[in-house]
Amino acid sequence: MATVDLKDVKKTYAGNVVAVKGVSIAVPDGQLCVLVGPSGCGKSTLLRMIAGLETITDGTVSIDGKVVNTIGPAERDIAMVFQNYALYPHMKVYDNMAYGLRNRGMGKDEIDKRVRETAKILELGALLERRPRELSGGQRQRVAMGRAIVRSPKVFLFDEPLSNLDAKLRGQMRVEIKNLQRTLGVTSVYVTHDQLEAMTLADVLVVMNGGLVEQVGNPLDIYEKPASTFVASFIGAPPMNLLPLTDSANGATLSDGTAVPQAPKGAAILGVRPEDADVAVGAAASAGGLSLPATVEGVEPVGAESFLYCAAGGQKIIVRVSGRSPANPGDTLKVVAKAEKLHWFDTAGKRV
Amino acid sequence: MVENRPFLTFLTHLTLILGVLIVAFPVYVAFIASTRGEADFLSGVMPLMPGPHTLENYSIMLESGMTSYGAPPIAPMMFNSLVMALSIAIGKIAISILSAYAIVYFRFPFRMLAFWAIFVTLMLPVEVRIFPTFEVVANLGMLNSYAGLSIPLIASATATFLFRQFFLTVPDELVEAARVDGAGPLKFFRDILLPLSRTNIAALFVILFIYGWNQYLWPLLITTDTQYYTIVMGIKRMAVVADADPKWNLVMAAVILAALPPVLVILFMQRLFIKGLVETEK
Ligand SMILES: Nc1ncnc2c1ncn2[C@@H]1O[C@H](COP(=O)(O)OP(=O)(O)OP(=O)(O)O)[C@@H](O)[C@H]1O
Ligand SMILES: [Mg+2]
Numbered sequence: 001m002a003t004v005d006l007k008d009v010k011k012t013y014a015g016n017v018v019a020v021k022g023v024s025i026a027v028p029d030g031q032l033c034v035l036v037g038p039s040g041c042g043k044s045t046l047l048r049m050i051a052g053l054e055t056i057t058d059g060t061v062s063i064d065g066k067v068v069n070t071i072g073p074a075e076r077d078i079a080m081v082f083q084n085y086a087l088y089p090h091m092k093v094y095d096n097m098a099y100g101l102r103n104r105g106m107g108k109d110e111i112d113k114r115v116r117e118t119a120k121i122l123e124l125g126a127l128l129e130r131r132p133r134e135l136s137g138g139q140r141q142r143v144a145m146g147r148a149i150v151r152s153p154k155v156f157l158f159d160e161p162l163s164n165l166d167a168k169l170r171g172q173m174r175v176e177i178k179n180l181q182r183t184l185g186v187t188s189v190y191v192t193h194d195q196l197e198a199m200t201l202a203d204v205l206v207v208m209n210g211g212l213v214e215q216v217g218n219p220l221d222i223y224e225k226p227a228s229t230f231v232a233s234f235i236g237a238p239p240m241n242l243l244p245l246t247d248s249a250n251g252a253t254l255s256d257g258t259a260v261p262q263a264p265k266g267a268a269i270l271g272v273r274p275e276d277a278d279v280a281v282g283a284a285a286s287a288g289g290l291s292l293p294a295t296v297e298g299v300e301p302v303g304a305e306s307f308l309y310c311a312a313g314g315q316k317i318i319v320r321v322s323g324r325s326p327a328n329p330g331d332t333l334k335v336v337a338k339a340e341k342l343h344w345f346d347t348a349g350k351r352v
Numbered sequence: 353m354v355e356n357r358p359f360l361t362f363l364t365h366l367t368l369i370l371g372v373l374i375v376a377f378p379v380y381v382a383f384i385a386s387t388r389g390e391a392d393f394l395s396g397v398m399p400l401m402p403g404p405h406t407l408e409n410y411s412i413m414l415e416s417g418m419t420s421y422g423a424p425p426i427a428p429m430m431f432n433s434l435v436m437a438l439s440i441a442i443g444k445i446a447i448s449i450l451s452a453y454a455i456v457y458f459r460f461p462f463r464m465l466a467f468w469a470i471f472v473t474l475m476l477p478v479e480v481r482i483f484p485t486f487e488v489v490a491n492l493g494m495l496n497s498y499a500g501l502s503i504p505l506i507a508s509a510t511a512t513f514l515f516r517q518f519f520l521t522v523p524d525e526l527v528e529a530a531r532v533d534g535a536g537p538l539k540f541f542r543d544i545l546l547p548l549s550r551t552n553i554a555a556l557f558v559i560l561f562i563y564g565w566n567q568y569l570w571p572l573l574i575t576t577d578t579q580y581y582t583i584v585m586g587i588k589r590m591a592v593v594a595d596a597d598p599k600w601n602l603v604m605a606a607v608i609l610a611a612l613p614p615v616l617v618i619l620f621m622q623r624l625f626i627k628g629l630v631e632t633e634k
Contacts, residue, residue, distance in 0.1 A: 074535075086529035
């Protein structure tokens with residue numbers, strides 16, 4: 001069991017490519033920390049620095065209170081699950097799992113016991129004598145997990161471990177990883193660019209952008225109170241509607257001149273999540289809430305819910321309603337939202 | 353794919369069979385020649401049926417050799433060839449896999465320079481640098497020795513290059529997984545890279561063994577002691593004689609014997625060899 005602490009960690013690659021510009025994160029013991037962000041934001045780089053696969057340009061990485069900057073990956077007592085699994089192609093599943101233990105000089109019996117126990121947890125028992133190429137993608141994924149678990153390390157590191165699986169399997173494995181991590185209680189850092197994976201797995205969610213941390217916190221807190229427009233549009237699907245406001249003589253207005261009297265001082269962008277918005281025919285706005293005249297431009301029914309693409313205030317707004325859509329394309333109605341569900345951001349995109 | 357029509361099948365088979373016949377015919381003639389008596393060639397017409405002298409010819413060659421022609425018996429020459437071919441094949445593979453490993457996986461100063469230096473030697477095969485090489489070998493006192501026969505031929509840019517290309521296809525993640533698993537550079541090489549290169553090694557072994565076995569010019573230059581003659585140069589000595597007709601029956605027996613080891617190596621390594629050529633196992 002261990003904590004992972006990053007203090008102002010920076011990474012500059014050869015050729016002056018700054019991948020990580022100063023990141024500080026503290027992952028408490030036994031918790032699962034998810035790093036999420038768009039492609040190229042430095043998530044993998046950060047993870048690889050924790051693993052010891054990449055040198056740390058500046059700052060410190062500590063595992064279990066001990067600075068590990070200069071320690072090699074094998075001595076950090078971590079285990080990593082790679083995106084392409086990186087199983088040894090010429091070794092049987094059993095040897096793939098046993099290899100790391102053998103390198104540590106563990107006894108044969110102890111290795112055998114551990115491998116079989118792990119195989120049992122992951123239901124790999126019947127596959128131990130096979131080679132990776134004789135396994136399905138999902139099974140390979142499990143073996144990669146097994147190779148990490150069998151070492152019982154202080155920290156698990158995952159780099160997009162599910163991105164090569166199909167959607168259904170990804171869902172199953174996500175639940176399984178979460179359960180395993182809970183049962184084993186091993187501190188973990190998990191990299192993904194899938195916000196759904198991030199939301200469902202994280203104890204601590206770290207949203208990254210351009211080599212910097214945008215926001216750290218409990219996933220639901222981040223969802224409810226995004227610190228910036230970047231986080232607001234990255235977390236949640238479909239993304240939050242962001243409507244620019246302009247200052248005019250009679251207060252803030254939308255681009256077509258519709259007044260938004262609720263806007264607090266300094267607000268330059270109004271944010272409404274599709275699921276917080278609703279459509280109403282007639283005038284039914286709650287006190288202080290938003291109520292914008294709108295025209296329905298398109299409807300997307302997906303079964304349990306429907307997405308309405310509306311034009312309102314000179315902008316496009318997506319509204320998510322449960323069940324069938326109450327309106328058809330071409331209808332005029334009102335897009336409404338409760339006052340407490342409105343988000344306000346300043347010109348720099350920071351939450352007001 | 354080509355459609356499966358009887359006429360096409362017939363045509364493809366015909367082509368293949370003709371090809372095989374063209375390639376195999378000289379070998380067949382050589383074999384026939386090795387089974388006949390000395391006088392059978394004097395008429396100038398090549399017989400196409402086996403004769404009665406098979407055992408006699410082969411036992412002469414294996415046991416006593418054509419002493420009057422200055423060639424030792426075949427068996428020791430074949431042994432010399434074997435030593436030379438094996439040393440070259442194994443030596444080349446060992447050296448080139450290690451140098452490729454260094455070039456691909458280690459960051460050291462002048463790494464690319466080292467690579468290009470090795471690569472450039474591709475343009476300097478033995479025949480081109482034969483005099484300086486001879487000079488060096490002579491000065492080192494390696495004339496008439498197995499070391500002299502094999503060491504100068506061991507440095508190999510081709511094999512280094514092939515291994516380098518193969519190592520570049522090994523995913524980085526695999527290297528990293530091994531590092532996390534506590535495998536140092538040597539362990540990684542032994543436990544992961546070497547087994548993955550198995551098919552490449554087998555393919556190279558076949559090619560290099562034949563390359564070594566067929567060396568002619570180099571052994572001819574540096575051996576004066578019959579004890580170190582190799583079979584390929586030995587055959588040449590048998591075929592060119594001053595004041596007599598070459599004994600074709602015996603020469604052909606030697607040829608057939610000389611062709612056997614490479615054939616055996618190919619047969620033995622075939623499975624791995626073909627695999628190495630067609631499949632890049634990942
Ligand atoms: N070895 C390297 N040398 C130079 N630049 C690199 C190297 N590895 C990554 N980078 C750069 O660093 C930045 C961050 O890369 P990183 O792999 O950490 O992104 P990521 O967040 O993991 O993206 P993805 O979601 O696509 O995996 C990128 O701009 C990338 O081009
Ligand atoms: Mg990445």
